[in-house]
Amino acid sequence: MSKDSQETNTQTVAYGWQLITPENTIVTDNEQGNVVIANTSEQYTGAPPIMLKVSENVATVDSNSFFEQSVSITLDKKIIVKRRPDIELDD
Numbered sequence: 001m002s003k004d005s006q007e008t009n010t011q012t013v014a015y016g017w018q019l020i021t022p023e024n025t026i027v028t029d030n031e032q033g034n035v036v037i038a039n040t041s042e043q044y045t046g047a048p049p050i051m052l053k054v055s056e057n058v059a060t061v062d063s064n065s066f067f068e069q070s071v072s073i074t075l076d077k078k079i080i081v082k083r084r085p086d087i088e089l090d091d
Contacts, residue, residue, distance in 0.1 A: 015077075017054050022083040029054075037081060039067065050081065 010020050013029040021027060024041035035052040050071065051062040059073045072080040 013054065015054050015056050017059060018078045020078060020080045022081065025081075035079075039065065039083070041083075052079065054079075 007023040008020050009023060009025065010018060011027060013019050013027065013035050014031060014033045017035075019027060019035065019037075021037055022041075024039065026038045026040055027035065028038075029035040033054040035054060037050040037052070039047045039049070047065045047067045048063065050065055050068060052071075053060050053062055059077075059079055061071050061073075064071060067084055069082040069084045070080075072078075072082075074080070
């Protein structure tokens with residue numbers, strides 16, 4: 001079975017972009033628009049970070065982790081990261 005519901009965190013990063021990420025993430029950004037999203041969940045230990053570049057009107061994904069289901073960028077300056085569901089094994 002998989003766990004579909006994910007708790008999320010919302011924060012504002014460079015240039016006023018709203019970043020919506022799953023819980024257990026650390027987000028770092030700077031004034032140049034570089035955004036790094038690292039996963040701190042024990043389920044995904046060692047996962048590479050997601051690296052984004054944002055400006056006033058554009059957001060791009062420079063690198064993505066294989067543990068993410070999607071990274072969506074909307075016209076109203078929102079970036080939504082969805083992690084693949086945890087897989088629960090039945091004993």
